[in-house]
Amino acid sequence: MSNATLGAAAVTAGLAAAAGGVLVTGLGLARIIPGWLRPARALMAAMAVAAAAAFAVMERALITRDFTVKYVADNGSSATPAVFNFATLWGALEGSILLWTLVLCGFAVAVALRFRSRGADPTMGWALLVLFAVSAFFFALMAGPASPFVGFDPPAGYDGPGPNPLLQNHILMAFHPPVLYLGYVGFTVPFAFVIAALATGRLDGDWLAAARRWTLVSWGFLSLGIVLGAWWSYETLGWGGYWAWDPVENASFLPWLTGTAYLHSAVAQERRGLLRVWNLSLVVATFSLTILGTFITRSGVLDSVHSFTESPIGPAIGGFFAVVVVASLGLIAWRGDELRSPRRIGSPMSREGAFLANNVAFTVFAFIVLLGTVFPLVVEAIDGRTVSVGNPYFDRMTRPVGLALLFLMAVGPVLPWGRARAETLSRRLLAPAWIGAGAIAAAVVAGARGWAPLLAFGLGGLAAGSAVLRLAPAVRRHKWRGLVGRANGGMVVHLGVVLVAVAFAASQSYVRQGEFELAPGQTAEMAGHEIAFVGSEMVEYSNRLERVAQVRVDGAGPYGPALASYPFASRTIGIPSVRSTLYDDVALSVLSFPEGAADRVILRVTVQPLVAWLWIGGIVVAAGAALALVPTRPRRGRERDSEPEPALAAPAPTGP
Numbered sequence: 006m007s008n009a010t011l012g013a014a015a016v017t018a019g020l021a022a023a024a025g026g027v028l029v030t031g032l033g034l035a036r037i038i039p040g041w042l043r044p045a046r047a048l049m050a051a052m053a054v055a056a057a058a059a060f061a062v063m064e065r066a067l068i069t070r071d072f073t074v075k076y077v078a079d080n081g082s083s084a085t086p087a088v089f090n091f092a093t094l095w096g097a098l099e100g101s102i103l104l105w106t107l108v109l110c111g112f113a114v115a116v117a118l119r120f121r122s123r124g125a126d127p128t129m130g131w132a133l134l135v136l137f138a139v140s141a142f143f144f145a146l147m148a149g150p151a152s153p154f155v156g157f158d159p160p161a162g163y164d165g166p167g168p169n170p171l172l173q174n175h176i177l178m179a180f181h182p183p184v185l186y187l188g189y190v191g192f193t194v195p196f197a198f199v200i201a202a203l204a205t206g207r208l209d210g211d212w213l214a215a216a217r218r219w220t221l222v223s224w225g226f227l228s229l230g231i232v233l234g235a236w237w238s239y240e241t242l243g244w245g246g247y248w249a250w251d252p253v254e255n256a257s258f259l260p261w262l263t264g265t266a267y268l269h270s271a272v273a274q275e276r277r278g279l280l281r282v283w284n285l286s287l288v289v290a291t292f293s294l295t296i297l298g299t300f301i302t303r304s305g306v307l308d309s310v311h312s313f314t315e316s317p318i319g320p321a322i323g324g325f326f327a328v329v330v331v332a333s334l335g336l337i338a339w340r341g342d343e344l345r346s347p348r349r350i351g352s353p354m355s356r357e358g359a360f361l362a363n364n365v366a367f368t369v370f371a372f373i374v375l376l377g378t379v380f381p382l383v384v385e386a387i388d389g390r391t392v393s394v395g396n397p398y399f400d401r402m403t404r405p406v407g408l409a410l411l412f413l414m415a416v417g418p419v420l421p422w423g424r425a426r427a428e429t430l431s432r433r434l435l436a437p438a439w440i441g442a443g444a445i446a447a448a449v450v451a452g453a454r455g456w457a458p459l460l461a462f463g464l465g466g467l468a469a470g471s472a473v474l475r476l477a478p479a480v481r482r483h484k485w486r487g488l489v490g491r492a493n494g495g496m497v498v499h500l501g502v503v504l505v506a507v508a509f510a511a512s513q514s515y516v517r518q519g520e521f522e523l524a525p526g527q528t529a530e531m532a533g534h535e536i537a538f539v540g541s542e543m544v545e546y547s548n549r550l551e552r553v554a555q556v557r558v559d560g561a562g563p564y565g566p567a568l569a570s571y572p573f574a575s576r577t578i579g580i581p582s583v584r585s586t587l588y589d590d591v592a593l594s595v596l597s598f599p600e601g602a603a604d605r606v607i608l609r610v611t612v613q614p615l616v617a618w619l620w621i622g623g624i625v626v627a628a629g630a631a632l633a634l635v636p637t638r639p640r641r642g643r644e645r646d647s648e649p650e651p652a653l654a655a656p657a658p659t660g661p
Contacts, residue, residue: 188227494633
């Protein structure tokens with residue numbers, strides 16, 4: 006049996022299992038089918054097995070270069086290196102939907118196993134119903150307009166073009182999309198619990214406990230995926246940057262913003278019963294934004310290295326997005342009276358007030374990014390005009406909100422519940438304030454100028470000092486275990502975000518770029534670095550031919566920026582090379598090798614300080630999320646009362 010037939014059969018089986026799960030669970034909740042839980046779990050397992058089988062069949066087709074499968078014929082090649090050939094599965098539209106469905110089914114099975122002891126609880130029933138319904142939608146896409154297993158009759162000797170050249174020249178292509186999908190898709194689980202709470206009327210916070218860890222897992226993966234994507238862009242695209250406010254970059258950043266707001270806001274509901282509508286709305290917004298991001302990426306409404314153009318599934322995903330938003334908002338409105346909290350925020354100078362300010366700031370940030378992302382699409386849809394919203398809009402509008410979030414991240418954790426006295430707040434912030442002032446002074450001595458980056462450095466120092474002072478007692482008492490748990494892991498996340506924010510401010514504010522035409526043996530000076538061109542050479546790989554420029558930076562190297570020619574590409578592709586240190590990066594990109602000149606090169610040289618700390622900070626953020634998942638042993642008495650409160654506002658990085 007052919008791979009196309011096997012794969013199509015697996016997709017059909019998965020769709021049948023998901024649709025059957027919707028039917029059985031729905032009838033069970035209506036009390037028409039007693040004992041519905043057992044068949045529902047069996048159908049969920051069958052759905053996951055079908056998704057795994059479809060994934061395995063596609064990988065088998067790619068590995069064996071089975072060009073009778075149209076997806077392989079369009080995206081595979083006998084010349085593609087093995088790791089990129091494997092990653093080709095998620096390098097184009099249909100395969101990306103297949104990976105999405107596999108991850109979704111994995112989360113659904115994990116939820117069913119995690120809560121198997123709850124039996125036929127209506128809340129769990131509604132959560133499973135939502136997971137079945139969302140899975141059925143994505144299986145239906147694969148069974149219809151985005152089928153990855155369409156057959157193809159290749160002519161004799163046929164060899165495919167391979168994936169997009171930009172998707173087969175850096176190892177992060179193998180990791181960035183799957184990690185990002187684990188974050189994106191994982192937000193389906195808290196959404197399912199929100200719908201379950203609204204449908205059953207059990208709004209007392211039980212859904213928060215069920216959803217919190219799943220949200221944190223998804224948020225951690227999404228954070229890491231965004232950072233890996235920025236790193237991949239920096240190492241691959243050759244323009245000297247890592248974040249361009251590309252619509253598809255924004256599509257992943259938007260749910261990060263609302264998901265971060267929810268993780269903090271949920272604490273106010275758990276501790277004080279506050280912000281109930283906020284929390285439900287933030288979870289709905291986060292899931293809705295993942296679907297909107299899927300629409301932006303896969304509808305063909307824009308052309309980007311990240312996107313899949315000429316897509317037939319845009320109307321289906323757009324319609325699904327509309328259904329999700331309308332149904333969710335309708336349920337929240339229906340339960341409006343029950344969602345009113347009997348308590349009110351007594352003072353803005355309190356932990357509760359800081360959480361509310363945190364929510365407002367993150368929401369404003371998300372609105373700014375959303376408006377700049379969808380405005381050109383709306384204008385084009387209405388009157389056909391092509392407009393663009395560039396970096397100046399995003400930089401100018403998001404900068405004050407990002408700085409405000411840094412301030413909240415510093416102040417929030419030291420505020421008590423109820424009301425804070427001014428002397429208490431000043432005493433707790435005294436040491437962090439000195440650290441912030443020291444950060445500004447050190448930056449000025451190092452040559453930094455400009456109010457915005459200096460303010461970012463100062464607020465970063467303030468926030469870092471606040472986090473360290475909250476962690477220090479726990480680390481002194483419990484050694485390394487002082488870093489684990491929800492509160493302490495959150496403070497580690499804060500430290501990672503500070504690193505990202507400071508590195509972003511420095512690298513964006515003090516970037517230097519120049520272009521040089523050099524002959525072998527010639528040198529150029531750039532921002533205190535000596536760039537020496539040694540010569541060029543031709544290097545042949547299985548999938549491309551490179552002309553590599555041998556370049557030394559400050560005597561080290563040589564580094565090898567190149568221009569690569571791919572058999573089916575219409576133009577040469579630049580492959581940059583980066584000399585990276587903890588102090589600054591020197592990124593080298595070949596613009597051209599002038600024709601008629603004897604081995605000369607035109608180089609773009611980009612010097613940016615502290616770029617490496619972006620990646621370090623991203624890893625610290627992911628590590629902090631993992632530490633926050635580790636359960637802590639319950640404590641008694643005063644020690645438990647003095648335990649640091651959960652982290653407050655991790656500011657949205659205005660970059661990755």
